[in-house]
Amino acid sequence: MGDFEIKDEDLAGRIGILETKHGKLETPAFFPVINPVKNEITIQDILSVGFESIITNAFLIKKYIGKEEDLHSILNYNKILMTDSGAYQILQYGDIDVSNVDIVNYETKLKPDIAVILDIPTGLTEDKKEAEKSVESTISRAKEASKFVELSKDEIIWVHPIQGGMYLDLIEYSARIADMNQDYKMLALGSPTVLMQRYEYAPLIDMIYKSKSNVSRGKPFHLFGGGHPHIFAFAVALGVDTFDSASYILYARDHRYMTRERVYRLEELDYFPCSCPICSRYSPKDVMEMPEEQKVRLIALHNLYVIKEEINYIKQSLKEGRLFEYIQQKAYSHPSTFEAFRRILNYSKYLEKYDPRVKGEVKGVFLFDNSSLHRPEVIRHAYTLSKIKQRSKALVLYCSDSKDNPLKNTEDMKNADVYIVLPFYGCVPYNVFFTYPYFQSEMPSTIDKDVIYDLKNKLKEFLSQRSYETVSIIGCEKILHVDSIRGAPVNLLLNKL
Numbered sequence: 001m002g003d004f005e006i007k008d009e010d011l012a013g014r015i016g017i018l019e020t021k022h023g024k025l026e027t028p029a030f031f032p033v034i035n036p037v038k039n040e041i042t043i044q045d046i047l048s049v050g051f052e053s054i055i056t057n058a059f060l061i062k063k064y065i066g067k068e069e070d071l072h073s074i075l076n077y078n079k080i081l082m083t084d085s086g087a088y089q090i091l092q093y094g095d096i097d098v099s100n101v102d103i104v105n106y107e108t109k110l111k112p113d114i115a116v117i118l119d120i121p122t123g124l125t126e127d128k129k130e131a132e133k134s135v136e137s138t139i140s141r142a143k144e145a146s147k148f149v150e151l152s153k154d155e156i157i158w159v160h161p162i163q164g165g166m167y168l169d170l171i172e173y174s175a176r177i178a179d180m181n182q183d184y185k186m187l188a189l190g191s192p193t194v195l196m197q198r199y200e201y202a203p204l205i206d207m208i209y210k211s212k213s214n215v216s217r218g219k220p221f222h223l224f225g226g227g228h229p230h231i232f233a234f235a236v237a238l239g240v241d242t243f244d245s246a247s248y249i250l251y252a253r254d255h256r257y258m259t260r261e262r263v264y265r266l267e268e269l270d271y272f273p274c275s276c277p278i279c280s281r282y283s284p285k286d287v288m289e290m291p292e293e294q295k296v297r298l299i300a301l302h303n304l305y306v307i308k309e310e311i312n313y314i315k316q317s318l319k320e321g322r323l324f325e326y327i328q329q330k331a332y333s334h335p336s337t338f339e340a341f342r343r344i345l346n347y348s349k350y351l352e353k354y355d356p357r358v359k360g361e362v363k364g365v366f367l368f369d370n371s372s373l374h375r376p377e378v379i380r381h382a383y384t385l386s387k388i389k390q391r392s393k394a395l396v397l398y399c400s401d402s403k404d405n406p407l408k409n410t411e412d413m414k415n416a417d418v419y420i421v422l423p424f425y426g427c428v429p430y431n432v433f434f435t436y437p438y439f440q441s442e443m444p445s446t447i448d449k450d451v452i453y454d455l456k457n458k459l460k461e462f463l464s465q466r467s468y469e470t471v472s473i474i475g476c477e478k479i480l481h482v483d484s485i486r487g488a489p490v491n492l493l494l495n496k497l
């Protein structure tokens, strides 16, 4: 139980297969929250949308149902089941009246496929002492539960929560300790719900990065309360594998209609911008006129379809090696996602580290504006270039805006180091120009000023790091506004840049 196999990778994200007692879970995956007491949406509804995993709350099951048997049979459900422990209730109501040992022991009787100990969520407290306390309590509770975890490890994948709230040093500490505890095969980042509700995505990016960059790459990683489809792609890019949330139903109760880009109020809509079975059948006016219960149910179902669709878009983008382009596109759907995108660019070295060197089904690297300068392929080029030695005293630089052989005059190549000047990348050795990613790169025919500025800087840096005696530059009138020169001193070109 708990084996996790990574099938595809892009940026630091992955498509993986998690082995559970009730089957293989393909990640990234979303776990809709089922309230065992109040359920406008049935498990059957959730299955009909195409989800194969749900999460419910062991604390609420214990309190309101109390049975001590396999939860699959209590719920009449035979797919992947996760139980949360009541930590969210602690976050909402302060303390609850059961202990960690009680809940963990109870969870072993419910036999979910994945289970969480009763941790102490940090929330967004501004009291660092309090935050430290929640981290330490969570760590000691994980140790305290070890006996039960050990006994049930063949049936249940146990989750070690990572806490620390907004304190990134505490998150790092919490993540390292959680990762070392071998009883727990899955890790999860707690407390982000409030940030999501406030659309504060940038600090969330920091929290995910801080926790993910301090744990083993091979462990599945869950984001608690990750219910906004707008942020999924960013979280996946950083290496989050699973999400859970009740947002689909909480939003519906408030008549909030999700799309992959934003959230509408039902009364704002004249048309449904969606073709799910609900939106194909009804108009916003039809739904507005329905009794409250039915209205909530239909919006909740639609919201689930949107979440499912977003997860599928992310998986397809990941598989095609287009996750960067996808988050770039998502950036412009809301100022908060724009902020998230800008923040994730701070971590482009981390994304580059895990981004696969060779991509199976790459169809093209799409480059747009200066944000594309943070792509792994572009960052990696700087490393590649730094390893290439100078072989000649003469340097030839060509600019090319076409995929045709840019070298018209092979005379120029004799006894010289030959580079193609390529926007975004800088100087690309002629002998690799026809390989990935250079040859597959697509860019606008008019390049942004910022990118040209960056290109000139890259060129200056390249020249300053090498000791060429002469330089020729050919065909760069359009891109760099530099007339062709042949066999001139390097300083002549530097003055023109």
Ligand SMILES: [Zn+2]
Binding pocket: 272, 274, 275, 276, 277, 278, 279, 280, 302, 305
């Ligand atoms: Zn719909």
